[in-house]
Amino acid sequence: MAEIKVLDQYTIDNIAAGEVVERPSSVVKELVENAVDAKANAITVEIKEGGIKFIRVTDNGTGIPKEQIRTAFLCHATSKIRNVEDLMRVSSLGFRGEALSSIAAVGQVELISKTSDELSGIRYEIHGGKEVAMEEIGCPEGTTFIVRNLFYNVPARRKFLKTSMTEASYIEALIRQLAMSHPEISFKLLHNNQTKVATPGNGNQKDVIYHIFGRDVAKNLLECKADMEQVSIRGYIGKPVISRGNRGYENYFVNGRYIKSAIVSRAIEDAYKTYHMAHKYPFTALMLEVPKESLDVNVHPTKMEVRFAQGEQVYHAITEAVRQALMQKNLIPNVELDTKSKKKEGVQKKTEVPEPFEALRRKQAIREAYLGEKSKKEIDQMIPTVPLQKAEKLEAEKAEVKEEKSTSQEIKKEIKEEIRLQLEKKVQEEPIYTTEEKQMTFLEQKEEKEQWNPKFRIIGQLFSTYWLMEFQDQFYIMDQHAAHEKINYEKLIASLKRKEIYSQQLAPPLILSLSMKEVDIIKRYKDAFCRLGFVIEEFGGKEYCIRAVPANLYGLGDKKLFIELLDSVMDEGVMTDMDVITDKIASMACKAAVKGNQKLSMLEAEHLIEELMKCDNPYTCPHGRPTMISMTKTEIEKKFKRIV
Template sequence: MKNIAVLDESTIDKIAAGEVIERPSSVVKELVENAIDAGATAVTAEIKDGGISLIRITDNGEGIAKDQISTAFLRHATSKITKVEDLLSVSSLGFRGEALSSIAAVCQVEVITKTAGTLLGTRYRIEGGQEILTEEIGAPDGTTFLVNNIFYNTPARKKFLKSAMTEAGYISELMERMALSHPEIAFKFINNRQTRLHTSGNHNLKDIIYGIYGRDIAANLLPVKAEGAFGRLEGFVGKPVISRGNRNFENYFVNGRYVKSKIITKAIEDAYKTFMMQHKYPFTALHFTIPGDLLDVNVHPTKLELRFSNQEEIYQIVYDTVRQALSSRELIPDVGVEREPKKAELPKYKKPAQVPEPFQLPKAKPQSSFTAHVIRESAPSYGNLHTATSDPAVVHASKQMAVSMQNPVSTQDQTKAELPKTEKVPRPLPQMFQKQNTEPASKSVPETEKGEVSETAEKPEKPFEQEITREIQKAEQMELFDDKLLSQQNVKQHTVIGQVFDTYWIVQFQDKMYLIDQHAAHEKVLYEQTMKRLKDHTFTSQRISPPVILTLSLKEEEALKMHMDVFEKLGFEIEPFGGMEYALSAIPDNLFGITERSLFLEILDDLVDQSVRGTPQSVLEKVASMSCKAAVKGNHRMSTKEAHALIDELLTLDNPYNCPHGRPTIISMSKYELEKKFKRIV
């Protein structure tokens, strides 16, 4: 048995530092919070190489007295509290006395500080917990920390750091939240000599939101305010139209501290539940001022988590306040109606052999009458309010569809109230569900009229191609259809009997009856066609004028640069537009009924959360989700001709058995089983 021994001070310090200092952003967080506690009205954070080689934090706060500098770097040395009872009313961001000692244990640190009223400042250096230098120096009031070579003496920790750009993204996100939490302080963030953030400190939270998130977010904010025994709540929540695919835009601050709270998160999302689609999350910037005796911030060294003594009251206040803001405002989104194009601007449909239409399949068989029917009668795209049919019911339905996609806040009851009482009219499937010829498009796509369509550059990326190939080829043939329904000679021998519940189609083949879910089937067809186009590099893109301007965070910018090949293969063209803005100048030829901005941001949100480079699984899942939105829904009466075309298309797929989300598209019952049900066979 090994002997029990007390660890030496150096080892203790490095272990303790691991709880507080996880990455460069942890260093920035602790030093900026110290600056805020010191009463600074201006704070500048500068980094190089993602903060791995250099972090410089400068403030104009109170400074540190010369005789207290060395004490400040001792473990559990703090000026914020003096006894345990002070924890009940602590108002400062820091109070544990662990930050500076933890930073000094794993970094090379230099401090230049000066207090008001003194003639000279002090320069102090400490490396790995060992004091190196103390001297007087000329300096302005305030403090400057220079932190070099993080984890220089703990290589095991350093090797787990991400790339410089990723680490810079974490710091950028931190500084944005610091700026949101303290509108009264002027913050500046410099990354590799480029200013990424600069706030004025004019107490205006909306100005900061505009500077960080851009005009679209700032223009769709709702103010909230509440006050009571719990304290005070104020800030802004976003209209449902600016929802995102992750929780990165949910910001809330308690007594000036950015925190994560399951209670507050649940209250916010519950308030939005009936205003927003599933798997969408709102924008919030909420400030809570709560008495210190009603909460406990001493839960974790990072102080990101806290406990409320009145959780139920906090939940109800947040829920009621956010809900009231959403219910009392006009939330109908503005929908811009495109002007009617001149005759010279009308797009001319060329032969598919020259410019492939969206979701074309190889030319295995001649175009069916169903395809011609769809081309004649369907609208050019979901988002276009102009329809090619004169049927009033179809025109009305198309307009309803376009509006509902812009405004997800709708209920079945509202829809029923708005639709005219007409008998159900079979509508053609969306244009993307078209059989096409298989002639490969030439590499040089000829210019078309004003609405030109151009192929994206073919830049093969093996991991991306291999992932798509695996998705297409991974399904195994089931015994259900082996050498029967899927064979080339038998696929046309099935008989479509009819439709039940406006959703399921009954098909007879030999001695079996099949039930096909029209939504799952159409979804599967769209998904397989999209996957094939990705694999064959036949996605086309169309120019948009003017370009869509997007404001991206540093993390989003990094994800975009890392996965630019993915966006190019999908048909996007995006380029820097200055500062944190990017111009989206070309989009996929078929948007699945989603706006270009929403489609791009949905994919980007997934890539921001994706931790592994080179695995486009999230993109494939997003394609599956998009095909689901575009597919014909259940309780939609299709014509027999449309059903025949859909079923023919489904049964020629390599894997027709499940939709992209795993639900079955087709089930069967044999004649024998049916006769047993009726006791014809005992």
């Protein structure tokens, strides 16, 4: 067995630093928490290159007395606790006494501090755990910490850091959390000399939420308040309309400390269960106060986890408080439309077909018929589905639709005349069916999908969602939403593979308030978003402008849908190419699909069935749900006891 020896102090400091200082945000967390404990009411954090090169934390707190500065950098030196009993009554954010010694072990630290009863302050430098300088200096009351070249002496640790933008986003998230839990303190974060967070420090938590998350979140808040035996709850929760695709908007604080707790998260999400769809998470900013003796904060070095002595009671208290807040308010989303949008809408109504699905179908039919987008063979196969009188109607409607491609009038006339001649020939050869007797092909094999079968009959629509059809001795029920989902999905995937993506301009454009993490995603995959049809521009500060979206999925013009896309991309973690974004957009095909409880005409239903039968796999939607179910004639007759 190797000889057992006591480690040297340098090695001990680096081990401690490994537990406390994982990345630049760990340094900022410890320094800002110390500033909060020093009763500062204004804290400014400045970082460069994500905090890897430079961090400066300035506060106007009580400062550190001259004679205690060296002691502050010793391991386990703290002013927060005195004995083991104090661990069960911790009221401050920091208390371990490892922060400054750990930071000094892996960075070049400069400290400037002055208390109110001293005439001058002290400037102290310590690099890699070794004192470099200590001198008196003129400075205002409070403390300034400067940390340069983090992990300069531990290159193995430094190479595991992420990009500067990603590291900065961790710091931004931290400052947001601290600002929400301490609305009485004015916080400011600057990254590369640009302001990313700025809060008023007026003690109003709702104002802090507005400055951090923007107006859309602030105007959809519900106050949550409850006083129970084991927990007191204050704060705000969001209406279901601002739900997100991950838990990034769930913020809760226990005795002023931002934490992560499975008990609290489950309580919040269970309370929202009947208000949210699956895999949707709410916005919360809840302050929980529990008796100090029933809370153990000494669970993890980062102090992000706590242990409740009465976990079940805390769970029920939170669930009840959130449910009460939700039940007492009208949660119907309020749709706002500005004057300009109303004017534009009024002009468009003269030419647009009221039903979006019908409008798109007709536009596509005209393009395919008259602009030569289909081959002659494909047009021949399409012709039986369009009787002569319908072709004439399409001609009349063609004048109302703006063509998106420049094709010469001569070519259009030739194509139009050729189609008319073929139409007349087909109509003479084949009977024309009435609307109620429209015949469609139900295909069992891919090679049969372009054939026309006159034995397929649409019966009608049930519950404004399901279409009833008869084919030979089979009875079919089709879910119109699931069917349209599948059609959109396969069309989009095919377009992406062929690189036939077009952008649709938004009027007015979407203006979004994004976090640094969301901005990082947009910047990192800007080319991918561009190739998919998005036009995204910076709008100043944390605001971004979405001017165009993929025309293949016009539903993405909704602000909520674009946020969902960002959430789902962020959840993927590290991505190597644009395939992940492509899959996420394709999986959102349902957002642009016709919905259940939506009346469709017989003609629309025909077109839907026809398009579904062209899919490679028409039997399930992108989520795996069946697009249709069937029942044989024999099974029906058994139900009516015609067959025993």
